[in-house]
Amino acid sequence: MKTYTYTEKKDTRSGFGAGLAELGRTNPNVVALCADLIGSLKMKEFIDENPERFFQVGIAEANMMGIAAGLTIGGKIPFTGTFANFSTGRVYDQIRQSIAYSGKNVKICASHAGLTLGEDGATHQILEDIGLMKMLPGMVVINPCDYNQTKAATIAIAEHDGPVYLRFGRPSVPIFTPSDQKFEIGKALKFTEGTDVTIIATGHLVWEALEASKALNEAGISAEVINIHTIKPLDDNAILESVAKTGCVVTAEEHNYLGGLGESIARVLAKHQPTPQEFVATNDTFGESGTPAQLMDKYGLNSEAIIKAVKKVLKRK
């Protein structure tokens, strides 16, 4: 079994900042907007190098989404930056009408997604954003797994003509994907081969899935781990191919089980190949204050929870 290790941990939001900085140097049409969270979004490098292409809008996210939509009319490629909660729920109607329905080429870049925002608590920890964004016609939804993949995704979405939701997080997490990777929107990545169970994960849970697969392998269970960085459009074929072999699936995400990746997978399976599935996700609940590790533990979003779910789903085969 292929094993993954890491030498460094880094936050995915810094991957966004690095990707944006690179775009600043390579794509003159890229502009950035921020609602008073430059430091949190790691946008400083882009701003220092391209001050005329940056728009500080203040604490006014609805206005930011509208301005971003307007900037596309003139050929700009706007990247908006704020927390995931304020990038989605707070401005859903603005995104719906001025960006998605209008087909505008805006990249909605959302940091501090999910529980791992930590101590700020439930008001800032959105666990519904994937659902909100994937329901919008034409919206691409991406949740990369580590620093390198987030950087690659940031650069790749500038080339995609249309609205994109890019979700990333605050804590430092292992870097385990290559720095020179090509990011292909909508293309699932198989990280380990296995025959007993398919573990499909997104975002911060991909590393936890790899950790789980290692432990499962030691216990004689062969797990195939698939990284779904693009939740919409979903790579149906990669999912169906894998479950045809393994016959059961565990999905893992830092999101409510309602409306998240797991539901998207369930839809594909229900339609093509009904398969036992267990969900590692939050159970229709708000979060609370705590350290990221404490929260992931309490709400069952770690490798232990994935192992437990695998054992459960194997009994249903």
Place this chain on the structure above:
Amino acid sequence: MPNIKELEDLTTQVRRDILRMVHKVNSGHPGGSLGCTEFFVSLYQELMERKDSFDMNGIGEDLFFLSNGHISPVFYSVLARSGYFPVEELNTFRLIDSRLQGHPTTHEGLPGIRIASGSLGQGMSVAIGAAQAKKLNNDDHLIYSLHGDGELQEGQNWEAIMYASAKKVDNLISTVDLNQQQIDGSTDDVLPMGSLRAKFEAFGWTVLDIEKGNDIEAILKGMKEAKSLTGKGKPVCVLLHSIMGNGVDFMMHTHAWHGKAPNDEQLAIGLDQNAETLGDY
């Protein structure tokens, strides 16, 4: 000097278009549309520097954004009669498979439309973004936008109004259709907004009034003055004192026709009051 008679003829024809479009599908918003007819005709026929062909980015020309999208009938009629799409297409307003959706959309690719609107309060932000894109592109053309007065009750406007002056978006002329009516009654009954002039000025805008907001000559004079005030470090607000339902006597000065279509008899009366000038579609 524009031929005022020609513009008035077009205005009358646009009123007929509005009445007929809304009547045909028994749905739509005639009141605000009629109240803004002179403004739209002035804008598209005289004020804006426009290219003959339409492209979404609109580089090298003035652009207009309609924020209160429910007055789509006047927008569609003036766009069609300004050459953006066939006038006959007005026949499809609000019908299935039409590019003329109830509220404007880019979705079906109707030339002349650059953003969807309908859910209120979003247009000024979009206009600001387009204005800032013009500056980045070293394009010295202007952005025009239109907003309902009731629409200013949406908070996003005030985020945008604050931003536009702070960031010196001085290539923007935002017009408020000050007809003092909204769905549930007069703006003073629903939610009094006090002095819009004082509010815009307090937010750092240059403000001017067009008192006779249904008089083409007054609109041209006022809007040309507004144009002369651009490029001076401040966004420009025009308070257009208009009469809702203008040109159809029983629709005037009331919110009753905000979103109601005339019946056969009412259509006939309205058309009688606006004799055909350029040919119906």
